Amino acid sequence: MHSMQLTMSWLIYPFFSSLAFFLFLILFQIRIGRKKKKSEYYSKLPPSPPPLPILGNLLWFLPDFDLGPTLRRLRSLLGPIATLHIPLLPPCIFIMDIDLAHRTLVRHAAAFSHRTPPLSPGRAFRIHAHSINTAPYGPRWRRLRHTLAVDLLNPSRLPSFSHAHRWALGSLVQKLQESSGSSGVNTVVDARESFRFATFQALTLICFGDKLDDSTLRRLNALQLDYLSLTVKLSAYGLLPSVATVLYFNRWRRALHLSRKIDELLFPLFRAREQAEEDPSFVSYLDLLLKLGLDDDEIVSLCMEFLNAGVDTTTTTLEWVMVHLAKNQGIQERLYEEIKTASSRGGDVQKIPYLKAVVLEALRRHPAAHVALPHMAGETVEVDGYVIPKGAIVNYALSEINWDEKVWEAPMEFRPERFLGGGEADIDANATLTNRAEIKMMPFGAGRRMCPGGGLAMMQVQCFVASLISKFRWEVAEGEEVELEEKHGLITTMKNPFKARIVSRE
Numbered sequence: 001m002h003s004m005q006l007t008m009s010w011l012i013y014p015f016f017s018s019l020a021f022f023l024f025l026i027l028f029q030i031r032i033g034r035k036k037k038k039s040e041y042y043s044k045l046p047p048s049p050p051p052l053p054i055l056g057n058l059l060w061f062l063p064d065f066d067l068g069p070t071l072r073r074l075r076s077l078l079g080p081i082a083t084l085h086i087p088l089l090p091p092c093i094f095i096m097d098i099d100l101a102h103r104t105l106v107r108h109a110a111a112f113s114h115r116t117p118p119l120s121p122g123r124a125f126r127i128h129a130h131s132i133n134t135a136p137y138g139p140r141w142r143r144l145r146h147t148l149a150v151d152l153l154n155p156s157r158l159p160s161f162s163h164a165h166r167w168a169l170g171s172l173v174q175k176l177q178e179s180s181g182s183s184g185v186n187t188v189v190d191a192r193e194s195f196r197f198a199t200f201q202a203l204t205l206i207c208f209g210d211k212l213d214d215s216t217l218r219r220l221n222a223l224q225l226d227y228l229s230l231t232v233k234l235s236a237y238g239l240l241p242s243v244a245t246v247l248y249f250n251r252w253r254r255a256l257h258l259s260r261k262i263d264e265l266l267f268p269l270f271r272a273r274e275q276a277e278e279d280p281s282f283v284s285y286l287d288l289l290l291k292l293g294l295d296d297d298e299i300v301s302l303c304m305e306f307l308n309a310g311v312d313t314t315t316t317t318l319e320w321v322m323v324h325l326a327k328n329q330g331i332q333e334r335l336y337e338e339i340k341t342a343s344s345r346g347g348d349v350q351k352i353p354y355l356k357a358v359v360l361e362a363l364r365r366h367p368a369a370h371v372a373l374p375h376m377a378g379e380t381v382e383v384d385g386y387v388i389p390k391g392a393i394v395n396y397a398l399s400e401i402n403w404d405e406k407v408w409e410a411p412m413e414f415r416p417e418r419f420l421g422g423g424e425a426d427i428d429a430n431a432t433l434t435n436r437a438e439i440k441m442m443p444f445g446a447g448r449r450m451c452p453g454g455g456l457a458m459m460q461v462q463c464f465v466a467s468l469i470s471k472f473r474w475e476v477a478e479g480e481e482v483e484l485e486e487k488h489g490l491i492t493t494m495k496n497p498f499k500a501r502i503v504s505r506e
C-alpha cells in the first residue's frame with residue numbers, strides 16, 4: 001500500500017504541477033498578447049524567428065538549452081541583432097556585433113546599464129540578493145561598484161596582491177612536484193581541480209585579508225561549489241518563484257541550509273577582521289566592506305559574489321591557456337624563452353607582451369561567459385531602425401563578437417600574434433579591455449557594467465602561467481586527445497577536463 005501511494009504521488013504530483021504551469025502560461029500569454037497589441041514598439045523590434053503560440057521561440061533552446069549553437073543559428077538567419085520571444089519574459093534581444101555592442105553599451109550607457117531584477121528575494125537566495133551584479137543601476141550599485149572596482153582593484157593597487165598569488169602558487173607547485181615521480185615526470189595531472197583550488201586560495205586572501213587554514217579553505221570551497229551547482233538547478237525561480245518553490249522544495253531547503261552553513265563559517269572571520277590591526281600596505285575587500293556600514297547579510301553576499309564571479313572564470317581561462325600551450329609546443333617554448341630572458345634580466349615577467357598576448361587570445365577564443373550577464377533597457381532606444389523597448393532584456397553574445405570573421409582572420413584558430421604589434425588587433429593589449437571606441441572583443445563585457453575584476457584576473461592568470469611554464473614543460477597526457485569542445489553552464493568550461501603530463505624543467 002505504502003509503495004502504491006508513493007508511486008501514485010510521483011505520478012500525480014508532476015502531472016498537476018505541469019498542468020498548473022501550462023494554465024498559468026496560457027493566461028500570462030493572453031495578458032502579454034493584449035499588451036503587445038497595444039504597443040507600437042513590437043512591430044519595430046529586431047527580427048525574430050516566427051514565434052509559436054504560447055511557446056514563442058522557446059524551442060530554439062532545445063534540445064539542451066545550449067546557447068552556443070542557438071546564437072550561431074540566430075546570427076546566420078537574422079544578422080547581428082535579433083529577438084527571441086520567451087514565455088513570461090519581456091522580449092529578449094541578442095546583440096552579436098562589436099559595433100552595435102559598443103554603440104549601445106558605451107554611447108547609450110545610461111539606457112543599457114540596468115539589470116533584470118534578481119531571481120527571488122527569498123532567504124535561501126539572499127547570497128545573490130545584495131550583490132553588485134544584481135543591484136539596480138543607481139546610487140547603491142554605484143557605491144558598491146566603486147568600492148570593488150576603484151578602492152580595491154584599481155590598477156595601482158593590484159601589485160599589493162602579489163603575496164596572495166605567491167601563497168597560492170607555492171601550494172600548487174608543491175602539489176605538482178610531489179605528485180611527479182623521482183624522474184620529475186608526472187604522467188597525468190587533473191589540471192582543472194588543482195588550478196581551481198589555487199585560484200580560490202588566492203582570491204580568499206584578497207577577499208578576507210587572512211590566510212585561511214587548510215580546513216577552513218576546504219570547507220568554504222565545498223560550500224561554494226555546492227551553492228553554485230544549486231544556483232544552476234534553481235534557475236526556474238527566475239520565471240515562477242512560487243511554482244518553483246513547490247516543484248523543487250528539497251533544493252530550496254538545501255539552499256537555505258547551505259546559506260546558514262556559509263554564515264557560520266564567515267561571520268567569525270568578519271568579527272576577527274574587525275579586531276585586527278590595520279595594515280596600510282594591504283587592504284582586503286572585507287576591510288573595505290566593513291567600513292561601508294553594511295549588515296552581515298550584505299557582506300556575505302558581496303564576499304560570495306567576489307568568489308563566485310572570480311574563481312571559475314579565472315580558472316577556466318587558465319585551463320584554456322595551458323591546454324593551448326600543451327597542444328602548441330612552439331608557442332610554449334617561445335613563451336618559456338621570453339620568461340627566462342626577462343627573469344634573468346630582473347625584469348617584470350607580467351610586462352612580457354607575448355605572455356599578455358597568449359592570455360588575451362585564450363580569452364578571445366574561449367570567453368568564460370559566452371553571453372554577458374543580462375542587461376535591461378532602462379528606456380526605449382532606437383538602434384539601426386529597430387526599437388529596443390524599455391524593459392527588454394538585452395543580451396550580448398560575447399562569443400559571437402569574439403569570433404566574428406569580419407573582424408578576426410581564422411577566428412577559431414589560436415594565434416597569440418594577433419595581439420602583438422603589426423597583428424590584426426592593431427591596438428595595444430591593454431586597450432582591448434577598456435571602453436575605447438576601438439574595441440575588437442569584449443570577454444569582460446564593456447561599458448559601465450563591464451567586469452570590475454578583469455585587471456585582477458589578467459594579472460592572476462599571467463602570474464600563474466609564467467610560474468607553471470618556468471617550472472614544468474606541459475604536454476598532453478599520452479593517449480589523451482585534446483578536444484576543444486566546450487560545456488555551457490553558469491560559465492563555459494572545457495567539456496572534458498584537461499589531463500596533462502608535466503615534466504620538471506629543473
Ligand code: HEM
Pocket residue numbers: 132133134145305306309310311313314317367368369371372373374443444445446448449450451452453454456457458
Ligand atoms: C577571466 C576572468 C573573468 C571574466 C572572463 C569575467 C567576465 C565578466 C563578464 C562578461 C561580466 C558581465 C559584464 C556585463 O554584464 O556587461 C562580468 C561581470 C562581473 N564580474 Fe567578472 N569576469 C572575470 C573575473 C572576475 C573577478 C576576478 C571578479 C571579482 C574580483 C569579477 C567580478 C565581477 C562582478 C562583480 C561583475 C558584475 C559587474 C556589475 O554588474 O556592475 N569578475 N564579468
